[in-house]
Amino acid sequence: MQLGHVLTSKGDYATAAAWYTRALEMERRLRGEGDHPSVAAILHRLATVLVDTGDVERARLHFEASLSMKRRLYGEGNDHREIASTLHRIGNVLQALERFDDALAHYQESIEMTSRLRGAGVDHAGIACVPSTAAPRGNIASLSHAC
Numbered sequence: 001m002q003l004g005h006v007l008t009s010k011g012d013y014a015t016a017a018a019w020y021t022r023a024l025e026m027e028r029r030l031r032g033e034g035d036h037p038s039v040a041a042i043l044h045r046l047a048t049v050l051v052d053t054g055d056v057e058r059a060r061l062h063f064e065a066s067l068s069m070k071r072r073l074y075g076e077g078n079d080h081r082e083i084a085s086t087l088h089r090i091g092n093v094l095q096a097l098e099r100f101d102d103a104l105a106h107y108q109e110s111i112e113m114t115s116r117l118r119g120a121g122v123d124h125a126g127i128a129c130v131p132s133t134a135a136p137r138g139n140i141a142s143l144s145h146a147c
Contacts, residue, residue, distance in 0.1 A: 003019050004016045004017075004019040004020040004023060004045060004046075004049065005006075005045070007019060008048075008049055008052070012052045013049050013052040014053055016049045016052075017049045017050055017053055020042055020045055020049060021046060023042050024039065024042045024043065024046060027029035027039050027042055030120075035072050035073050036069075036070045036073075037073060037082075039069060040066045040069040040070050040073065040082070041066075043062050043063075043065050043066035043069065044062075044063065044066040044082075044086055044089070046062050046086075047059040047061075047062035047063040047066065047089065048089065049092075050062060051092075051093065051096075056093055056096050056097060057097070059093055060090065060094070060097065061092045063086055063089050063090045064090065065085050065086065067083065067086045067090065070082050070083045070086060071083060079113045079116050079117050080113075080117075081114075081117060082111040083113060084110045084114045084117065085110075087106045087107075087109050087110035087113065088106070088107065088110040090106045091103045091104075091106035091107040091110060094106060109135060116125060
């Protein structure tokens with residue numbers, strides 16, 4: 001997985017996506033088809049790189065798979081920073097896909113969860129940052145770097 005991270009840092013998103021895909025396949029062989037935090041993390045990172053390649057719909061599917069797994073791992077209805085982060089990223093992708101109502105619902109859930117995790121009245125960048133124009137048409141790659 002580290003190789004995918006380095007390739008992403010270099011801006012070689014297509015190669016990074018291929019390495020994350022290999023890492024995901026390997027992790028699933030090692031862990032089985034059940035839920036595991038490392039599988040959820042790779043799904044999340046792969047989705048982030050897919051946004052950078054412009055494959056937003058495929059990214060959405062991977063983010064949603066990661067979210068579902070994280071909810072099962074950390075407990076349905078439980079608050080967890082990993083769940084809040086993935087909800088926020090799905091909001092970014094849905095906004096890029098011009099599914100604004102769905103994006104707002106994901107942002108709202110992420111903000112509420114982050115507020116509960118941090119405590120009422122505590123300022124946090126994740127609460128303050130909901131991109132209003134995260135992905136103007138033709139600039140989808142900016143989404144993966146949106147707050």
